[in-house]
Amino acid sequence: MGKEMLNALDTLEQEKGIAKEIVIDALEAALVSAYKRNYGQAQNVEVEFDMKKGNMHVYSVKEVVDVVFDSRLEVSMEEALDINKAYELGDTIRFEVTPKDFGRIAAQTAKQVIMQRVREAERNIIYNEFITYENDIMQGIVERQDHRYIYVNLGKIEAVLSKQEQIPNEVYKPHDRIKVYVTKVENTSKGPQIFVSRSHPDLLKRLFEQEVPEIYDGIVEIKSVAREAGDRAKIAVMSRDENIDPVGTCVGPKGQRVQAIVSELKGENMDIVEWSADPATFIANALNPAQVVNVTFNEKEGSCVVVVPDYQLSLAIGKRGQNARLAAKLTGFKIDIKSESDMEASLEALEETGLERTEDYAESLEETMSAEEAIDVENVIESIEDQEDLESDLRIDDDVEEGNLDSEEAEEMIELAEDENHVEE
Structure with missing residues (x-):
């Protein structure tokens, strides 16, 4: 077995790039387990590989003590001195215990260890090669598919394409050549696993x-x-x-x-x-092919209102809202699209709401105040109206002082205003 083992190690190093030392270390550890398993020995043993002849030797390791309690693990001081006068308490002595038929066990163990190391080396080589393609594009050939994945041959390994990563309604047939994006490369216990995407x-x-x-x-x-x-x-x-x-x-x-x-x-x-570095210009470009009239931003919410011509509203939104949705993803803004007429109607409604604020404010006071503090809403409105009349009279007095009106004209205007109030009442 000696020469065959050395030849196998040389070939392994040249073809697979696996260093001899790595295989020998793994082989020695495996032979220790094999010795204890086959010969039922619980003693401390070491296995040594002869690099020149390719043979294996098994040694029992014992500690030098005064009194021996376990002969499998200890040796007396007297026996140690008989072997060599230089031994002292606490030293360890190796005794060769290589069985006669250990060569057969060693050969079987060596074969298993070498095969395992070869598989691990090949996995590492593949992993190191394909990890460089992570977040990159590759071309592969569709091999087969099941209910979970489509398997794509990338040369040395099969990648998996899940349903979520496939293009909807795209049909994949065996031997089809497709380009895929490598999303993740994992080094699992079963070997490298590569996940790819088309979407x-x-x-x-x-x-x-x-x-x-x-x-x-x-x-x-x-x-x-x-x-x-x-x-x-x-x-x-x-x-x-x-x-x-x-x-x-x-x-x-x-x-x-x-x-x-x-x-x-x-x-x-x-x-x-x-x-464009200008968000308004970028959003207008993103809504292409629709034309944009105006863009108003709400920086706190990260949103904007985009105004487009009436006849281009459906074009800006797109089929099933697709154009607006993609533009929002592209720019990173929440986009609300309005036509010019809708925007004008919104502004008019806002102005009308502002004119009715006096009565709304009085009603809100009545709703929010307690029963003891409740006030007569009509009195509030009347006081506001009286204040407005007072301001009107003051404006007329100012005009008289400035010479814009004479006293007779001023009196006529005041009487006219009072008559109007009586008519309204």
């Missing part, structure tokens, strides 16, 4: 990086992505070079670049808009 928003980023060299080079940057997989997506882009149009660059000549991505995603519509 992740970052899949669009990676696809645009592949199709648009300016994005890959960093000249054009994707600022944000909003996506409803399989239906529609919005991408906000900006250019670091004033001479390069970011939207036109992503669309490509005759739309070739964006069309390649649409084809890969089975017809998913793409809206590419220009990002």
Whole structure:
């Protein structure tokens, strides 16, 4: 077994990259367990591998003591001195106890240990290779599917594509070539596990990086992505070079670049808009193709009211609210869309509400005050009206003093006002 073992270790190191020392350490530990299991020995044993000949030796380790209580673990001082005069109390002595048929057990154990180490090494190699692809895009081949996953062959390993990560209504057939986004790589007890997605928003980023060299080079940057997989997506882009149009660059000549991505995603519509540092401009761009008249912000709530022409209200909201929903995801604002006529009606209603505030205030006083403090609402309103009449009289007196009215005209105006009040009563 000696030469065969050494050859196997050399081959393992060259082909699998597993160091001899790692395998030998694991083998020695496994042989200790195998010895105790097969020979029923509870003593302290060590296994030593001969690197030159490839043989295994088993040693029983005993401690030097004055009085021996357990011969399997201890040796007397007298016996120790017979072996070597240099031994002292507390020293350990190794006695070789290698069984005659231990070679067969060693061979079986070595085979198991080597196979286990090979599997672990291959798993680590695969994990270290694919962990670099996490949050990146890969091309795979659909192998099979069950009620939980679609299994995609990435070369050395199968990745799993769950139902939540699939594009709705997309049909996957065996041998189909698809591009997937690697969301997570885990090193489990059963080996590396790779999770991929077709619906992740970052899949669009990676696809645009592949199709648009300016994005890959960093000249054009994707600022944000909003996506409803399989239906529609919005991408906000900006250019670091004033001479390069970011939207036109992503669309490509005759739309070739964006069309390649649409084809890969089975017809998913793409809206590419220009990002702006001004939130109002960015929101207006995000609601493309609708035109925006005005944007009003509520900074505390992180929301805004967007006014659009009446005939473009449905276009701004989109089918099932999709355009507004994607624009909100893209910009990070809660967006309330109103038509111009609705906005005018709201403002008029607000003004009317303001004119009725006097009576509303008096009624609220009556509701909030206790019975002992209750006041006559009509008296409150009358006092307010009397105050208004007094202010009117004072204004007339001021006009007389300034010479705008003479005394006769002033008296006539006061009498006219009083007559009007009598008529109302």
